Amino acid sequence: xxxxxxxxxxxxxSGGILALVALGFSLVYGIMNIINLAHGAYIMLGAYLAxxxxxxxxxxxxxxxxxxxxxxFAFGYVVQRTVINRVVRAPVLATFLxxxxxxxxxxxxxxxxxxxxxxxxxxxxxxxxxxxxxxxVPWAKLLTLVVALVITGLLYLWLHRSKTGRAIRATxxxxxxxxxxxxxxxxxxxxxxxxxxxxxxxxxxxLTLSYPLTPTMGDPFLIKGFVVCVLGxxxxxxxxxxxxxxYGIISSFATQFDVTILGQHxxxxxLQDVVALIVLLLVLIVRPRGLVGRATA
Amino acid sequence: xxxxxxxxxxxxxxxxILWDVSLEVGDGxxxxxxxxxxxxxxxxxxAISGLVDLWSGSVRFGERELAGLxxxxxxxxxxxQVPQGRRLFGSLTVRExxxxxxxxxTDSEVEADLEHVLGLLPRLRERYGYLAxxxxxxxxQMVAIARGLMARPKILLIDEMSxxxxxxxxxxxxxxxxxxxxxxxxxxxxxxxVQTALEFAQRAYVLETGRITLSGPAHxxxxxxxxxxxxxxx
Ligand SMILES: Nc1ncnc2c1ncn2[C@@H]1O[C@H](COP(=O)(O)OP(=O)(O)OP(=O)(O)O)[C@@H](O)[C@H]1O
Ligand SMILES: [Mg+2]
Numbered sequence: 001x002x003x004x005x006x007x008x009x010x011x012x013x014s015g016g017i018l019a020l021v022a023l024g025f026s027l028v029y030g031i032m033n034i035i036n037l038a039h040g041a042y043i044m045l046g047a048y049l050a051x052x053x054x055x056x057x058x059x060x061x062x063x064x065x066x067x068x069x070x071x072x073f074a075f076g077y078v079v080q081r082t083v084i085n086r087v088v089r090a091p092v093l094a095t096f097l098x099x100x101x102x103x104x105x106x107x108x109x110x111x112x113x114x115x116x117x118x119x120x121x122x123x124x125x126x127x128x129x130x131x132x133x134x135x136x137v138p139w140a141k142l143l144t145l146v147v148a149l150v151i152t153g154l155l156y157l158w159l160h161r162s163k164t165g166r167a168i169r170a171t172x173x174x175x176x177x178x179x180x181x182x183x184x185x186x187x188x189x190x191x192x193x194x195x196x197x198x199x200x201x202x203x204x205x206x207l208t209l210s211y212p213l214t215p216t217m218g219d220p221f222l223i224k225g226f227v228v229c230v231l232g233x234x235x236x237x238x239x240x241x242x243x244x245x246x247y248g249i250i251s252s253f254a255t256q257f258d259v260t261i262l263g264q265h266x267x268x269x270x271l272q273d274v275v276a277l278i279v280l281l282l283v284l285i286v287r288p289r290g291l292v293g294r295a296t297a
Numbered sequence: 298x299x300x301x302x303x304x305x306x307x308x309x310x311x312x313x314i315l316w317d318v319s320l321e322v323g324d325g326x327x328x329x330x331x332x333x334x335x336x337x338x339x340x341x342x343x344a345i346s347g348l349v350d351l352w353s354g355s356v357r358f359g360e361r362e363l364a365g366l367x368x369x370x371x372x373x374x375x376x377x378q379v380p381q382g383r384r385l386f387g388s389l390t391v392r393e394x395x396x397x398x399x400x401x402x403t404d405s406e407v408e409a410d411l412e413h414v415l416g417l418l419p420r421l422r423e424r425y426g427y428l429a430x431x432x433x434x435x436x437x438q439m440v441a442i443a444r445g446l447m448a449r450p451k452i453l454l455i456d457e458m459s460x461x462x463x464x465x466x467x468x469x470x471x472x473x474x475x476x477x478x479x480x481x482x483x484x485x486x487x488x489x490x491v492q493t494a495l496e497f498a499q500r501a502y503v504l505e506t507g508r509i510t511l512s513g514p515a516h517x518x519x520x521x522x523x524x525x526x527x528x529x530x531x
Contacts, residue, residue: 163396169388179368180380
């Protein structure tokens, strides 16, 4: 029972950040139909921004979260307006290639600036934890979860209550009709892509509390974010949240197993993603729209 | 303010659809645009609204040249389209759809205008919180009209309003159009239902394969032998 609770808590704690990683990716896909392969690079840039501020000015990464959001939002907006807008209605392969190329460029730039050495942020509360009902909870992870949930909630409210949020949702439903009421679609797409990048940057800053930094650190998160989105249902805030938590919990319990497949011994963290991907396949077979996805977009 | 399209040509890609189309809508006038399927009626409205590329020609509204402006500036100028097929934002509520109609407005009278359109179309008050995609065809057409009104049009371009609706409902909607017209809004209506359109409008144009082939007072077209033969089946 104790072990069960601990695994559940671990899963939820790591699920929050996965939800946040997936959120921006899902938003960009849901509104613009773009599989944004540069998403991982924005996570990495947010992380390095937090690391740089921490290293140079002793700014706590928590404080860098809003800053990373703003900086990457602006960056994403410009990237969308100048580059990606050209391929918004192009076949999916074109956006794949373009966002992949952007990702390579950003990673290379990061290599130049920060080198390929592994970096880390050592906060005063890095190793601190508390125990509740026999379950150990690291403070940094709890904080990460809370911030991730708050951001997710804010995004949901903003999309549903604000005028621009409404315009974004309307544009995703019918571009032509949105133009007919005067929505400037290029601007709305810029904001959407900016939000995707900003959310990735915020997630990256948060990640520095518990993950080491390298210029390619975004890759596994890009893949996990993609899986989380598909698991929960692409294109919705709820989907990203549910998908993130489910993915976190599944992979947390998966660390308890060990199996030998084709002579390969797998256990612990090595098994996490394997099990999570198997669950994804099962979900897709039973419920192709994802756990909370709608039948039609 | 009078609205004038002059020698307008437009098309998609390399395919030319409209050939030197000229059309006028006077201040506070109701004009019908009729023509068979594929004649280019919706393309003409799209070109006026800035959604279809203009190849040549001019679109003047009062003193202002609208040709070449982006769609948002055309809406701001008061030229508003209620598109064929309603084109509602299906997963937004009726209220949200109406607010989208007022998207470009920054004045403080949006709430008052909501009340006004709900007064005009009381059915929408009952459906106010429903998702637009869940409404019946007639109710959706009402939302589309109301959304257009929320932009405070000076001229309303309404495309195939009656399509797929029961005659009784069409009569109701025409009555509402009459009320809208009474507030000083000019109307250009594209209709498949030629009889209805010509009885409702003051003047009319006939568009055939991208060219205006006939125009004049609506009642005169109603009696025109070629119109009778081609569109009224008599
Ligand atoms: N987006 C588009 N791309 C290419 N061709 C188009 C497009 N939209 C319409 N067309 C073509 O342009 C021509 C005119 O179409 P349009 O929709 O303007 O006709 P319409 O008079 O409104 O007809 P309907 O009564 O069916 O609504 C048709 O041949 C149609 O196939
Ligand atoms: Mg049409």
